[in-house]
Amino acid sequence: MTARGAPATKRTVLITGGAGFIGSNLADRLAAEGHRVIVYDALTRPGVEANLAWLQERHKERIEAVIGDIRDGERLGASVAEADAVFHLAAQVAVTTSLVSPMEDFTVNLGGTLNLLEALRRRGGAVPLLFASTNKVYGNLPDLPLSATNDAYVPEDRALRERGIGEDRPLDFHTPYGCSKGSADQYVLDYARSYGIPTVVMRMSCVYGPRQMGTEDQGWVAHFLISALEGRPISIYGDGRQVRDILHVSDAVAAYLAAWDRIEAVAGQAFNLGGGPANAVSLRQVLAQIEAVAGRPLDLRFSDWRAGDQRYYVSDTRKIAAALGLPPALSWREGIADLAAWLSQARGLNGSAGDLVLLGAAE
Template identity: 60%
Template sequence: MSAGSVDRRSGVAAPALSGKTAAILVVGGSGFLGCNLADSFLRDGEKVIVLDNLSRAGVERNLEWLVDNHGGAVEAEIANIRDLAAIEPAFKGAKAIFHFAAQTAVTTSLLQPVDDFETNARGTLNVLEAARRAGRRAPVIFASTNKVYGALAGLEIEEAGDRYLPADAVTRRYGIGEAQPLDFSTPYGCSKGVADQYVLDYAKSFGLPTAVLRMSCVYGPRQFGTEDQGWVAHFLIRALAGEPISIYGDGKQVRDILHVSDAVAAYRALLTSIDRFHGRAFNLGGGPDNAVSLAEVLHEIELLTARRLRTEKCDWRAGDQLYFVADTRALADALGWRPHMGWRAGLRDLHAWLLQDWTEVSKSRFQRRTRRVTA
């Protein structure tokens, strides 16, 4: 099948991705994951359009970092995805679109549910409409979240030392798969879940080559972590600053943390194979080999920093999952993708970046409001 032709079995146009004259559009490209993905493409000689409203503390430094390293290959468009007319021009010549822009905090969604909806749900619909109206059939790959599965209240859990584990042996071995029913609890889960489903439906209804990655906790360099989002980096930043760390719950909740380099590899692999996997949603995380409790991460940070951490226990938060580990077998089978960075090595990498760029990390901390979110 030639590039740009229509696969008659699906009715979805296969995207023409060859050549480097057209740009790749990264929506939310100044954010943590967006800037790392943009940097990856730029290092390969691609042109990248970064579309961002620069609302999150620290992201303007990520944009400066991209421009300093790649110069004119980076085009910055400062606009809000809530404004369709403002963002449409950036889509006109894009050959591929990655959508990371979002309101990322569960607790913020509880305080400001309308704003949460306008950004995550309506903003994503605007991204899809801008892509559709551009008429290029450019692939759209969306960063969703494991929160679309809800709090997993029906998952039977056992305590095992300093962590929670599923009672079911299969789930314990492989994690939570895509067959898990969606459960849009909390406004954040609802808004991201709506966006998730709209992205998939645009493949069915309009023939747009779209796909979704439902992410677990991603961490690594360029992450200005807060209690709102980016808890691994937030823990390490607080430790380096000699400040107490708030733990919501008992610290035994388990997450499969994924280094950003492995996340970038997954997004790129999915783009390469979008003609075969459009309209699909995949779980993306570190998997069982990188499943750790908050308590285990804190202990490793103590070893890294050679200092005893001060922690403060707080009440459990709405929608918090005792256990979420992504079953990534579907993604591995489809794309041959597997995480390569173990969580301890990944923490060392993040630690090294924080020490190297501590001045800019410190500056970002003065710009943000104090917030609280789910890990």
């Protein structure tokens, strides 16, 4: 957690996608601090109803549920009219889905974001908007010279290995998902320039942790853990050496709250939000850690690379850490241990989740 959090005055906060993985963790933190939270969610993703029920049970009257689609401008506008701050997390989140249904992806990710921006512009009053963007705005990064080790791709450039990819990287939208999220990213920044709305864009790497409903298409760390603990085969697209800087959801929530706290200083800016070089791991390295937890070999099945998949992406977190006063992120081994323990308890999964907690705590 950060040294600083959300403003001390109790506010009404709107979270689009508030019943989702990151949204429910954020709502929990805000409600625990005494804020009234409007959870605006269409409840289309399997399992998110359980997150909403959990929030309502824990926080009672501090959680107000609005079951609605962000493409419904009138319904969304009514919730915006009550909000003192908005965290925009609702989205179509899978590259694969965007390739199958590009129009759906466009209307949700770009159309829904524009609905929200327009509602804020009509309302006035400089209500902060914090937007969940993606590292996919930088494209496939085909120009990065990489060497393949036994279990990971490693940049040949030493500075890139030590620092990661910064916000000065040129934007390069690939796949319908990259185009819709990237365009929304730019609209959010432009509404700060053109209309004075205090907005912040978080270009997120891979976030994981409790309350994640992992699938092959999104939430791969949780998906791998669930599959391993249930003894199911795991599909790997590519060779498994692709690297990401994974970030525990508690650190992501802390960053969003710190940005709200310092909104006057950081409005109109984009930040890369991830675990940074200290938490840069390949799929193979994560799977080896998970295998130690399950106590048995994993059934891995390899397939061709998927469109839009980056072989290497690690966030340069120096800008966001300095601007928001963030401490070092939780180590990936500890974070995976935390997620495994939660999965074991919440879903009754088989496997030695306790062993992973001990492995993570010993690092």
